Amino acid sequence: MFFYYLQLAVRSFRRNRALTALMVLTLGLGIGASITMLTVLKLLSGDPLPTRSARLFTPVVNPWPAENATPADGMPRWWGNLMSYTDAMSLLHAHKARRQAVTASTKAKIDPTQPGAHSFYGQGVMTTPEFFAMFGAPFAYGGGWSTQDAENQARVVVISSALNDRLFGGGNSVGKMLRVNDHDYRILGVLKPWAPQPRFYALTFGEDAYGDGDAVYLPLQSARADGMKPAGYSCWAPGNVAHLETAPCAWVNLWVEFAQVSGARAYKRFLSHYVQQQIALGRLHHPEVWLFSLTGFLDRQKVVPDDLRLQTNLAFGFLLICIVNTVGLLLAKCLWRSREIGVRRAMGAIRRTIFAQYMVESAIVGIAGGVLGLAFAEFGLLVIRHQPAPYAHLAYLDLPMFAATFAVALVASLIAGLLPAWRACAVVPAPQLKSV
Amino acid sequence: MQIKPILSALRHHKAGTILIAVQIALTLAIVCNALFIIQQRITMLTRSTGIDEAHLIRLQNQWVGVDDKHVGSLMQTDLDTLRRLPGVADAYATNSTPLSNGGWSTGIGLKPGGKGERVQTAIYFADDHTLDTLGLKLVAGRNFRSSEVVDQMQHDGLDPPQVIVTRAVADKFFPDGDAVGKRVYLGNKPSIIVGVVARLQVPWVGGWAANWEGRSTLVPRRLMASGTNFVIRAKDGQIDKVLHSAPAALLASDRMRVIPDDDGVVTFAQMRQEAYQSDRGMAILMGVICVVLLGITAAGIVGLTSFWVGQRRKQIGVRRALGATRRDILSYFLTENLLIGATGVVLGMLLAVGMNQWLMNTFEMQRLSWPWIVSGVIVLLALGQAAVLAPAIRASRVPPVVATRTV
Numbered sequence: 001m002f003f004y005y006l007q008l009a010v011r012s013f014r015r016n017r018a019l020t021a022l023m024v025l026t027l028g029l030g031i032g033a034s035i036t037m038l039t040v041l042k043l044l045s046g047d048p049l050p051t052r053s054a055r056l057f058t059p060v061v062n063p064w065p066a067e068n069a070t071p072a073d074g075m076p077r078w079w080g081n082l083m084s085y086t087d088a089m090s091l092l093h094a095h096k097a098r099r100q101a102v103t104a105s106t107k108a109k110i111d112p113t114q115p116g117a118h119s120f121y122g123q124g125v126m127t128t129p130e131f132f133a134m135f136g137a138p139f140a141y142g143g144g145w146s147t148q149d150a151e152n153q154a155r156v157v158v159i160s161s162a163l164n165d166r167l168f169g170g171g172n173s174v175g176k177m178l179r180v181n182d183h184d185y186r187i188l189g190v191l192k193p194w195a196p197q198p199r200f201y202a203l204t205f206g207e208d209a210y211g212d213g214d215a216v217y218l219p220l221q222s223a224r225a226d227g228m229k230p231a232g233y234s235c236w237a238p239g240n241v242a243h244l245e246t247a248p249c250a251w252v253n254l255w256v257e258f259a260q261v262s263g264a265r266a267y268k269r270f271l272s273h274y275v276q277q278q279i280a281l282g283r284l285h286h287p288e289v290w291l292f293s294l295t296g297f298l299d300r301q302k303v304v305p306d307d308l309r310l311q312t313n314l315a316f317g318f319l320l321i322c323i324v325n326t327v328g329l330l331l332a333k334c335l336w337r338s339r340e341i342g343v344r345r346a347m348g349a350i351r352r353t354i355f356a357q358y359m360v361e362s363a364i365v366g367i368a369g370g371v372l373g374l375a376f377a378e379f380g381l382l383v384i385r386h387q388p389a390p391y392a393h394l395a396y397l398d399l400p401m402f403a404a405t406f407a408v409a410l411v412a413s414l415i416a417g418l419l420p421a422w423r424a425c426a427v428v429p430a431p432q433l434k435s436v
Numbered sequence: 437m438q439i440k441p442i443l444s445a446l447r448h449h450k451a452g453t454i455l456i457a458v459q460i461a462l463t464l465a466i467v468c469n470a471l472f473i474i475q476q477r478i479t480m481l482t483r484s485t486g487i488d489e490a491h492l493i494r495l496q497n498q499w500v501g502v503d504d505k506h507v508g509s510l511m512q513t514d515l516d517t518l519r520r521l522p523g524v525a526d527a528y529a530t531n532s533t534p535l536s537n538g539g540w541s542t543g544i545g546l547k548p549g550g551k552g553e554r555v556q557t558a559i560y561f562a563d564d565h566t567l568d569t570l571g572l573k574l575v576a577g578r579n580f581r582s583s584e585v586v587d588q589m590q591h592d593g594l595d596p597p598q599v600i601v602t603r604a605v606a607d608k609f610f611p612d613g614d615a616v617g618k619r620v621y622l623g624n625k626p627s628i629i630v631g632v633v634a635r636l637q638v639p640w641v642g643g644w645a646a647n648w649e650g651r652s653t654l655v656p657r658r659l660m661a662s663g664t665n666f667v668i669r670a671k672d673g674q675i676d677k678v679l680h681s682a683p684a685a686l687l688a689s690d691r692m693r694v695i696p697d698d699d700g701v702v703t704f705a706q707m708r709q710e711a712y713q714s715d716r717g718m719a720i721l722m723g724v725i726c727v728v729l730l731g732i733t734a735a736g737i738v739g740l741t742s743f744w745v746g747q748r749r750k751q752i753g754v755r756r757a758l759g760a761t762r763r764d765i766l767s768y769f770l771t772e773n774l775l776i777g778a779t780g781v782v783l784g785m786l787l788a789v790g791m792n793q794w795l796m797n798t799f800e801m802q803r804l805s806w807p808w809i810v811s812g813v814i815v816l817l818a819l820g821q822a823a824v825l826a827p828a829i830r831a832s833r834v835p836p837v838v839a840t841r842t843v
Contacts, residue, residue, distance in 0.1 A: 029728060
């Protein structure tokens with residue numbers, strides 16, 4: 001039966017080639033646009049650490065002077081989750097969460113040991129011992145540094161698998177020395193490939209938020225003692241920014257992990273309590289505290305740019321119009337064939353048969369639209385890869401999206417086919433036969 | 437033209453009529469908002485920086501193996517080299533420029549130590565040649581004197597005794613226009629406003645600086661950093677020549693420097709191009725979507741109307757046989773389309789306003805003004821009429837003799 005419908009459909013397409021082509025093209029455009037935008041949206045709104053993000057949080061307090069009121073909707077977006085060194089370290093040492101780490105990203109000058117190789121800059125993270133366990137960064141060789149190492153300002157480093165491949169041919173380089181910013185650091189550990197997208201613990205979500213991740217991970221105090229600078233800082237009063245640890249400036253982030261999501265409430269109480277204490281001491285002036293979940297923080301920082309959300313909505317609006325258009329064309333096409341339907345009904349076809357026949361016809365239009373849509377989506381992503389956006393080079397159609405294309409196409413065409421098919425099976429045979 | 441028979445005919449084609457009306461409504465809503473977004477982006481990317489971009493070049497220079505403390509004399513030597521170059525009108529060294537999307541910003545206020553009301557301002561390092569090089573217009577006060585321009589280490593507090601501010605900064609604190617001679621504070625020590633320039637855009641073209649894009653402050657300081665930007669003003673018609681001669685002259689005078697190959701020496705026209713690439717992309721994308729949408733809607737109207745014409749051949753023949761002229765048939769279909777279109781655009785106007793309201797809530801969009809909706813309505817009604825024209829002409833050509841045939 002199905003093949004008979006197929007045959008009928010193909011015959012009907014042949015009869016109205018222009019109309020059929022128009023339908024397929026319309027659906028293809030709508031689907032292509034939607035899938036392109038969905039792919040980019042999925043890329044950007046992905047969870048950097050899917051198994052852990054629910055338990056990861058970042059606190060924010062307001063260190064501004066008393067005269068600068070806290071904005072009604074919290075600290076401004078450009079402030080991000082910046083914290084002063086003093087506050088971050090006090091909270092770190094309080095150990096009120098299961099794990100906690102202070103981070104600051106930096107640019108690290110790396111000198112290869114091979115003769116003739118040029119020095120280059122890599123992304124670096126200055127952080128504290130629990131970073132690796134908390135974010136689940138997997139080690140290929142060795143491990144992280146201890147609290148003891150951090151206190152002693154030991155020159156030790158954990159390197160990424162990419163850097164290990166580049167400098168040591170991928171072998172076990174634990175114990176070897178690496179020259180970072182003109183100082184020798186002993187390699188303690190080598191990570192397996194690990195690069196959360198985006199690099200949520202970085203300061204801003206700019207050029208470096210997407211890609212291969214960091215090259216080196218250094219103990220915060222050791223790196224600072226060797227003069228490494230954070231990627232940025234924000235000061236609320238003039239001070240000596242050469243010594244950021246004591247300057248009235250925020251330049252580190254604090255991340256905490258709870259055993260259970262419910263730990264957040266208790267932590268927020270602790271945070272309020274801490275701030276109250278600091279207010280009493282005259283160090284802080286504003287009682288407001290915030291505790292953002294990892295995904296909540298990414299939303300707040302608008303990692304998915306407004307323009308992109310707008311374009312995605314537009315693409316779906318576009319698809320909606322394409323579907324409405326296809327409904328109209330399918331309707332025209334099927335009513336055109338009222339007489340044929342009349343004959344088929346008179347010959348004994350029941351309504352359900354007619355309905356099925358027209359749905360098969362719509363589905364074929366949908367699949368053809370899907371194939372065309374796929375081509376449009378590939379083209380759309382090609383265009384996006386040539387855009388100056390930091391995530392551009394990652395915009396490729398993956399398998400789930402490939403499947404989604406056909407799912408969207410099929411659903412869209414079946415929805416579009418419902419009304420025409422229903423109208424077709426409602427055709428009364430007698431008047432149609434009379435005029436023949 | 438009588439509307440009643442058309443309405444009663446449309447009652448027999450409810451589904452098709454509603455579909456066309458809905459499609460017109462949706463298209464109107466999206467096209468209005470898309471055109472509005474295009475207009476906003478174009479306004480943004482044609483915004484003036486306040487500087488004479490057509491004559492300006494930015495040269496990014498990195499001295500190699502130099503301690504920050506010794507940059508001052510190198511900078512002066514390089515500036516002398518550049519200013520003596522044929523085709524160069526003037527030059528100065530700075531940390532950042534408009535359209536560069538990277539720079540220094542700080543709070544500025546009327547009280548020391550970061551207290552009191554403060555607003556963000558971009559900090560541009562400048563000297564006595566800056567105003568002439570950039571072509572900035574002083575609206576009050578004077579330029580910096582060469583004796584006022586001194587060295588600034590990167591990590592020292594920024595407390596210049598003199599500043600030149602833009603009118604946007606001056607008006608914020610001194611709305612009466614008497615800013616010259618007044619004190620402002622970037623840090624702990626006061627700075628006297630010695631001059632006010634009409635306009636100078638901050639380095640960031642969008643995003644976080646959107647609300648204060650005109651608030652810039654010039655400080656008479658040489659930034660002691662191994663990387664610096666030279667801004668060079670070329671004489672009329674000499675910009676292409678200077679584009680090549682400037683880096684060549686600097687490299688000839690001292691090889692211990694890096695001038696990046698790709699974006700080391702660029703005109704401000706190129707910088708503008710680059711800075712607004714994504715906004716231009718958005719405008720183009722919106723434009724393409726508008727055109728495609730209008731095309732699809734037109735095709736849909738042609739498709740459905742063609743079907744109606746085919747279905748009514750016999751009725752048309754009867755009308756012709758009873759004395760209707762070709763023009764009557766033509767205007768029947770045109771009026772029919774106009775009626776459907778009118779319903780569609782009324783619905784579409786509501787949708788457009790609703791969509792704009794939603795965009796304003798979600799995306800910091802401005803309110804859609806009526807001219808946009810009205811022009812959208814006109815475009816869609818005209819599009820409907822144009823789309824229906826071909827099938828309607830075909831209908832008008834149906835000969836009266838069709839009425840006499842049974843099929």
